């Protein structure tokens with residue numbers, strides 16, 4: 001299982017990530033904790049002393065390492081999408097990207113129950129700046145997420161259960177979509193074979209100086225197809241399909257060099 005939790009600082013990514021990992025028996029990784037371990041100081045110390053740009057560079061490198069793993073429940077830091085390269089990594093990964101969201105007010109009230117020293121952006125910004133940052137980041141979270149989970153007034157257990165249900169729905173959908181892709185492939189292969197036949201018919205018509213359009217044949221073919229597929233397909237689909245393939249065939253034959261010479 002590959003899950004990436006994104007969302008504003010304090011929304012509950014670490015709490016929910018830990019819970020999901022225990023329930024699913026998958027490895028839990030907290031990106032902030034991994035950064036702290038890598039640099040040997042707290043993320044807040046590093047962020048304040050080295051600056052945000054260096055923090056984001058380390059965050060990007062460690063994010064790339066995690067996303068290379070076969071399985072993970074990853075809780076990211078609230079600003080992980082600030083760096084375009086990190087955003088692209090998350091957007092292009094095959095993990096379920098889940099956006100944990102809440103109103104700004106509820107987010108702040110959760111933050112108030114935590115140690116502000118762990119969150120430099122909380123110490124370095126007043127509430128107006130923090131709200132502007134929250135609005136700015138909503139757009140980025142929406143852009144990368146496959147699932148949007150509203151966490152207001154829900155317990156961590158309820159949120160984890162909601163995520164598990166959505167992921168199960170996603171995998172059923174993914175299976176059905178793969179069936180659709182396989183059928184589209186078969187249909188297009190059949191159309192490719194059909195075009196080859198159209199080409200051979202064009203050669204015969206050119207050789208025997210027969211007209212390209214033969215209305216009688218088209219009417220009979222349509223009636224026959226309607227009888228066979230009318231019960232299972234909408235009439236509009238059959239009509240439009242026949243119009244499209246017939247027009248394509250006629251245009252193809254009209255453009256054949258053998259007809260140009262006549």
Ligand SMILES: Nc1ncnc2c1ncn2[C@@H]1O[C@H](COP(=O)(O)OP(=O)(O)OP(=O)(O)O)[C@@H](O)[C@H]1O
Nearest residue numbers: 008009010011012013014015077078110154155156
């Ligand atoms: N659903 C919830 N309801 C109430 N409180 C919650 C909920 N989820 C998390 N919390 C509390 O909110 C605080 C922040 O949670 P957490 O550390 O998991 O957030 P985070 O998204 O990982 O933050 P950061 O981006 O700073 O790493 C914690 O005190 C946690 O216990």
Ligand SMILES: O=C(O)C1=C[C@@H](O)[C@@H](O)[C@H](O)C1
Nearest residue numbers: 009032077078079119120121
């Ligand atoms: O919102 C942010 O930009 C941050 C959130 C924390 O999780 C840490 O990743 C760091 O303090 C930056």
Ligand SMILES: [Mg+2]
Nearest residue numbers: 013014032075
């Ligand atoms: Mg966290």
